[in-house]
Amino acid sequence: xxxxxxxxxxxxxxxxxxxxxxxxxxxxxxxxxxxxxxxxxxxxxxxxxxxxxxxxxxxxxxxxxxxxxxxxxxxxxxxxxxxxxxxxxxxxxxxxxxxxxxxxxxxxxxxxxxxxxxxxxxxxxxxxxxxxxxxxxxxxxxxxxxxxxxxxxxxxxxxxxxxxxxxxxxxxxxxxxxxxxxxxxxxxxxxxxxxxxxxxxxxxxxxxxxxxxxxxxxxxxxxxxxxxxxxxxxxxxxxxxxxxxxxxxxxxxxxxxxxxxxxxxxxxxxxxxxxxxxxxxxxxxxxxxxxxxxxxxxxxxxxxxxxxxxxxxxxxxx
Ligand code: TXA
Ligand code: MG
Numbered sequence: 001x002x003x004x005x006x007x008x009x010x011x012x013x014x015x016x017x018x019x020x021x022x023x024x025x026x027x028x029x030x031x032x033x034x035x036x037x038x039x040x041x042x043x044x045x046x047x048x049x050x051x052x053x054x055x056x057x058x059x060x061x062x063x064x065x066x067x068x069x070x071x072x073x074x075x076x077x078x079x080x081x082x083x084x085x086x087x088x089x090x091x092x093x094x095x096x097x098x099x100x101x102x103x104x105x106x107x108x109x110x111x112x113x114x115x116x117x118x119x120x121x122x123x124x125x126x127x128x129x130x131x132x133x134x135x136x137x138x139x140x141x142x143x144x145x146x147x148x149x150x151x152x153x154x155x156x157x158x159x160x161x162x163x164x165x166x167x168x169x170x171x172x173x174x175x176x177x178x179x180x181x182x183x184x185x186x187x188x189x190x191x192x193x194x195x196x197x198x199x200x201x202x203x204x205x206x207x208x209x210x211x212x213x214x215x216x217x218x219x220x221x222x223x224x225x226x227x228x229x230x231x232x233x234x235x236x237x238x239x240x241x242x243x244x245x246x247x248x249x250x251x252x253x254x255x256x257x258x259x260x261x262x263x264x265x266x267x268x269x270x271x272x273x274x275x276x277x278x279x280x281x282x283x284x285x286x287x288x289x290x291x292x293x294x295x296x297x298x299x300x301x302x303x304x305x306x307x308x309x310x311x312x313x314x315x316x317x318x
Contacts, residue, residue: 001149001154001157001158001159002145002146002149002158002159002161003158003159003160003161004160004161005158005160006117006120006121006124006160007124008158009021009121009158009160010121010124010125012157012158013030013031013032013038013121013125013129014032014125016031016032016035016037016038017031017038017041017156017157018030018031018038018041018042018045018156018157019156019157019158019159019160020134020142020145020148020149020152020156020158020159020160021117021118021121021129021131021159021160021162022115022117022118022145022160022161022162022163022165023057023113023114023115023118023131023162023165024084024085024086024113024114024115024118024165024166024167024188025086025113025165025167025168025169025170025171025187025188026133026134026135026141026142026143026165026168026169026170026280027133027134027141027142027143027144027145027147027148027159027162027165028055028057028129028131028132028133028134029042029045029046029131029132029133029134029148029152029156030042030057030129030130030131031129031130031131032125032127032129032130033056033097033098033101033127033128033129033130034098034127035127036098036100038130039054039098039100039101039130040100042054042130042131042132045152045155045156046132046134046135046136046137047136047137048132048137049137050100050103051103052103052132053101053102053103053105053108053109054101054102054109054130054131054132055088055109055110055111055130055131055132055171056097056101056108056109056110056111056128056129056130057110057111057112057113057118057122057128057129057130057131058110058111058112058122058128059112059119059122059123059128060083060084060112061079061080061083061112063112063128064079064091064110066094066096066128067091067093067094067097067108067110067128068089068091068092068093068094068108068110069091069092069093069094070091070092071091071092072176072178072179073179074176074179074181074198075089075091075174075176077197077198078174078181078194078197078198079112081197082189082193083111083112083114084112084113084114084115084119085111085112085114085171085188085189086111086114086167086169086170086171086172086187086188086189087111087171087172087174087188087189088109088110088111088171088172088173088174088185088187089109089110089111089174089175090107090108090109090173090174090175090176090184091107091108091110091176092106092107092108093105093106093107093108094108101130107175109173110128111171115162115165115166117160117161117162118162121160133170134147134148134151134152134159135147135151136151138222139151139222140222140223140280140283140284140287140315141169141170141280142280142284143164143165143168143280143281143284144163144164144165144281145159145160145161145162145163147284164281165277166277167187167188167276167277168276168277168278168279168280168281169187169188169276169277169279169280169304169307169308169311170185170187170188171185171187171188171189172185172186172187172188172189172190172194173185173187174194174201180202181194181198181201181202182201182202182203182204183201183202183203183204184204186203186306186307186310187307188276188304188307190302190303190304190306190307191203191303191306192302192303222314222315222317223283223284223286223287223294223315224287225246225286225287225289225291225292225293225294226292226293226294227283227293227294227295227296227312227315227316228293228294228295228296228316229296229298229309229312229313229315229316230295230296230297230298231297231298233247233249233254233295233297236295237261237295240292240293240295241258242260243260243292243293244260244261244290244291244292245260245261245262245291245292245293245294245295246261246262246263246264246286246289246291246293246294246295247261247262247263247264247294247295247296247297248263248264248266248282248283248286248294248295248296248297248312249263249264249265249266249297250265250266250267250270250272250275250297250299250300250305251265251266251267251268251269251270251275252265252297253265253268262289262291264282264285264286266278266279266282272299272300272302272303272304272305272308273304275299275304275305275308276304276307276308279308279311283315296312296315296316298312299312
């Protein structure tokens, strides 16, 4: 059920049920962080392994001290700059945060979402919300309420309607070693934006084999249709001449496209923010088109283009 009823959403959460809820990045599958019943349900409905921890969503920066401790100065600076917004901080957890949320880790992931309805919902509650992206394990993250409803239907109480997610890709996850900044997952805030504040930072990539950051699992966010990620579109087009192919591009229109090809351009005007916001929505759409393959062109490796490339590279893993 999709509904705009905030009071009903709050009531379900108070009753230790879970719901789909909107954020500016992607929809989340939310439950009371202090309810073992709700948290177990999130893991089971999402088919998520218990070793993969959840993000805690708080209503404002002042709530942070209830969740985390020993907060580095640089973390405070980043929170002031980017909250509410698509930035998740990995911080030492308070003992009151259940181990189930953090998969037994000493750190907790926490953020303030920048979405009016999410914030109104959090205001109504006297507990924060744990929420992973509202997709079954390994599938594309949802960027509208219908995606969530299609994925989970009656196995959750409701999806709180909040329109289309403006950022459209997950939050950027940042951790700390002392005052040193480490990016665990690239998302709605680009590497450049972080480096503007912190100077050069370390970006973990999948070669670093970080068991602590399952968000870095190489296969992730995948459509069901096989996806080919390429810097050489011409070559791929020749390879698949006779098949039904979807081409996902940034801003280049292909002339004389054969009939068995469909091209979707994410931002004709060449705006990476617009492209990022449409990425998952478009992959969801293309997944419904009975294509043989999706061929995704490499985006410019700057700003959110780097993030889009990262997501596409993962989605293309066999
Ligand atoms: O934008 C987002 O971050 C969305 C919305 C709903 O807030 N949430 C989201 O959650 O993407 P999820 O669970 O799909 O991805 C969170 C990632 C996971 O890969 C998890 O492993 C990592 O964050 N994570 C959470 N807590 C962690 C911790 N204590 N240490 C290391 N990684 C952690
Ligand atoms: Mg996810």
